[in-house]
């Protein structure tokens with residue numbers, strides 16, 4: 001039976017890869033590299049650097065998979081993502097079937113941790129559900145951008161006994177969740193925090209975490225929102241892409257035990 005490993009490699013700092021991930025990388029016969037249309041060249045350079053730094057032998061075969069293009073303009077967001085994932089599954093199934101023999105080990109490197117806003121596991125589950133390809137699946141956790149954010153700001157994500165919610169900029173547009181006072185926001189190109197009623201909100205923001213371009217800002221949203229927007233705009237102009245994550249915290253938490 002074929003063996004597939006989904007390996008978390010950290011969110012930007014090549015030192016933030018676990019020993020388990022390095023060992024898994026070095027067991028691979030085939031490394032599948034998914035070329036995502038529109039992905040910043042810097043991100044694929046990071047994956048190359050991981051390979052260069054952590055692959056002890058040069059022997060792993062690299063197989064590139066051309067990813068299906070995603071229709072980001074589609075109005076039915078959910079349907080567009082479903083269609084795109086089905087297309088991806090077909091391409092991945094073809095590549096795995098053609099390049100990985102019985103008993104071989106294949107792997108995918110995943111940005112941050114594979115369990116957070118990453119489609120790799122679900123695409124592979126879809127391939128498996130198709131029933132034409134049998135494989136064992138192993139997931140190796142990685143340091144996520146959420147954990148890198150908390151570490152760089154020197155904070156815990158939760159307050160005593162409190163809940164933490166991880167969500168997206170798209171969802172935050174509906175307002176600050178009412179059932180959590182500490183909310184981590186990913187995938188938010190629109191700086192949605194600035195549009196919320198934010199009298200009582202602090203923000204801990206980080207961009208390009210773990211990289212030499214890292215940016216960090218923390219403070220009351222009312223005071224630092226403009227600065228974050230300016231830094232984000234300038235960085236986007238300079239580099240052409242931005243990856244940022246932030247924690248929003250109700251100063252006078254409604255729910256945490258120590259509020």
Ligand SMILES: C[S@@+](CC[C@H](N)C(=O)[O-])C[C@H]1O[C@@H](n2cnc3c(N)ncnc32)[C@H](O)[C@@H]1O
Pocket residue numbers: 011012110111112113114115116117118143144145146185186187188206207208209210243244245
């Ligand atoms: C497709 S998700 C992937 C998340 C990834 N699996 C993880 O564990 O961090 C991409 C989002 O992750 C966040 N992100 C990933 N790397 C980051 C970094 N180095 N600095 C700040 N945010 C990052 C951003 O919110 C970005 O929009």
